[in-house]
Amino acid sequence: MTKQAIRHKTWNIIYKISSFNGNLNARYAEISKREPLVQKLYHTDDQAERRELYLKVCEKDPETCKAAIEFFNKVFYFCFRKGFKKVSDWVSNEENDPVKWDQLFKNERFNEIIKKYARHHAETRKKDLNLQQYHNWDYWYKNTSPDTNCLYTNQVVPNFKQSLGLIKDFYKDLGFEDIFSQIDFIQKEGSPTYAMIHEKNGIWLNEVYLSESGAGCKTGSLNYLSVITHETGHIIQSRQIKYPHKHFFLPPNPLNEIVTMFFERLFLSPAFLSRFPDVKTDSNQIYKELKTENEELLLRTLNLLEYEDRIYALVQKNKLTDKLLADINSELKQKYYGFEPNDLEDHSWHRWCFYLAYSPFKQRAYILGNLLSRIMLDNFLKTLNNNQPTQESIDYLHNMITTCSENGSFSTWQEYEKACSLDRPIDTEFVVNGIAKALSQG
Numbered sequence: 001m002t003k004q005a006i007r008h009k010t011w012n013i014i015y016k017i018s019s020f021n022g023n024l025n026a027r028y029a030e031i032s033k034r035e036p037l038v039q040k041l042y043h044t045d046d047q048a049e050r051r052e053l054y055l056k057v058c059e060k061d062p063e064t065c066k067a068a069i070e071f072f073n074k075v076f077y078f079c080f081r082k083g084f085k086k087v088s089d090w091v092s093n094e095e096n097d098p099v100k101w102d103q104l105f106k107n108e109r110f111n112e113i114i115k116k117y118a119r120h121h122a123e124t125r126k127k128d129l130n131l132q133q134y135h136n137w138d139y140w141y142k143n144t145s146p147d148t149n150c151l152y153t154n155q156v157v158p159n160f161k162q163s164l165g166l167i168k169d170f171y172k173d174l175g176f177e178d179i180f181s182q183i184d185f186i187q188k189e190g191s192p193t194y195a196m197i198h199e200k201n202g203i204w205l206n207e208v209y210l211s212e213s214g215a216g217c218k219t220g221s222l223n224y225l226s227v228i229t230h231e232t233g234h235i236i237q238s239r240q241i242k243y244p245h246k247h248f249f250l251p252p253n254p255l256n257e258i259v260t261m262f263f264e265r266l267f268l269s270p271a272f273l274s275r276f277p278d279v280k281t282d283s284n285q286i287y288k289e290l291k292t293e294n295e296e297l298l299l300r301t302l303n304l305l306e307y308e309d310r311i312y313a314l315v316q317k318n319k320l321t322d323k324l325l326a327d328i329n330s331e332l333k334q335k336y337y338g339f340e341p342n343d344l345e346d347h348s349w350h351r352w353c354f355y356l357a358y359s360p361f362k363q364r365a366y367i368l369g370n371l372l373s374r375i376m377l378d379n380f381l382k383t384l385n386n387n388q389p390t391q392e393s394i395d396y397l398h399n400m401i402t403t404c405s406e407n408g409s410f411s412t413w414q415e416y417e418k419a420c421s422l423d424r425p426i427d428t429e430f431v432v433n434g435i436a437k438a439l440s441q442g
């Protein structure tokens with residue numbers, strides 16, 4: 001059996017094994033109950049009130065804890081049956097992942113970078129919000145005075161239809177108008193946001209599902225537009241596969257968010273954003289906001305990946321409990337954000353269930369996406385003329401995407417290295433360097 005065939009089989013195992021996946025809709029309902037509380041934290045001025053709200057966000061749901069622990073144990077059971085001692089080894093082996101993620105979290109330089117960033121983050125927030133102490137419950141709070149008005153979350157167009165119109169123009173300029181016109185964009189509130197290609201009665205359907213709760217922002221905001229750009233990017237990339245077959249995904253899983261994050265970043269780059277009058281008048285602020293957004297996304301994904309790594313280490317020793325799920329969650333949040341210690345039993349990890357159940361160590365995809373899309377973007381921007389795509393840009397883009405996409409699920413790390421014009425292979429050190437650059441304050 002070839003390596004690829006094994007990979008495909010394992011994906012099916014992960015997908016089928018658990019009641020956790022089986023009950024995903026129930027879990028989503030449970031998780032989404034917490035989201036309005038988080039939204040409320042954005043605008044609650046009183047710190048003590050924020051703490052009260054956060055208590056509800058981190059409330060324990062015994063059913064979710066039970067389902068999660070069952071899920072982790074089952075993943076480990078299958079991993080063990082396949083002859084691997086660690087879930088991360090099992091997953092890395094199948095995906096030929098050259099990065100030693102568990103080593104990353106022990107890497108001294110990496111931990112120094114995170115420590116420095118967490119300190120900087122906490123100090124900045126304390127200063128901005130005029131706080132004595134910075135806690136978990138202060139994380140989402142936005143100071144709503146007019147001069148800190150957030151351009152990224154403001155509406156730039158009034159509705160769904162006009163949002164699509166803008167993204168259509170964006171993809172048209174890049175030569176993907178045909179694919180765009182074949183996508184069904186479905187606005188469905190209360191559902192997650194995702195892209196899907198599937199076959200129905202011999203016809204391939206291209207669908208993008210969108211909701212404000214799934215995207216975590218208002219329809220028509222720059223944030224929302226970047227989410228549409230991202231999901232559309234999944235379809236565009238899937239459509240470059242030379243020989244599509246049923247049930248293909250775009251793994252190796254750790255590589256399937258690079259192209260989409262490239263499109264998202266390109267849409268939010270000065271070259272494209274300068275088309276919006278609001279942004280034009282306050283360009284410095286929006287780029288500052290976007291820098292912070294990117295840094296926080298990187299932090300969030302690293303935090304979640306280390307959390308998962310710690311969880312599976314406990315599963316391996318048969319030591320995982322509800323209490324430990326909460327304790328490690330708290331401990332890592334202090335590490336990544338510089339929060340003050342607290343004595344709450346923090347089950348806010350329930351909000352992450354989807355990611356944990358979707359596939360083991362899924363966050364690798366966003367971390368690599370973050371680091372590699374940045375390189376792709378830098379290369380692409382060099383081909384623009386006066387902020388406008390040239391024929392050279394179109395050729396470059398198509399070549400780049402074909403290089404890493406035409407083999408679909410069988411695309412290799414080397415193909416992505418080539419698509420990004422890297423002069424060295426992707427490995428643990430490459431990731432540490434990338435994180436250092438992404439989080440640098442210069």
Ligand SMILES: [Zn+2]
Pocket residue numbers: 230234257260
């Ligand atoms: Zn994605």
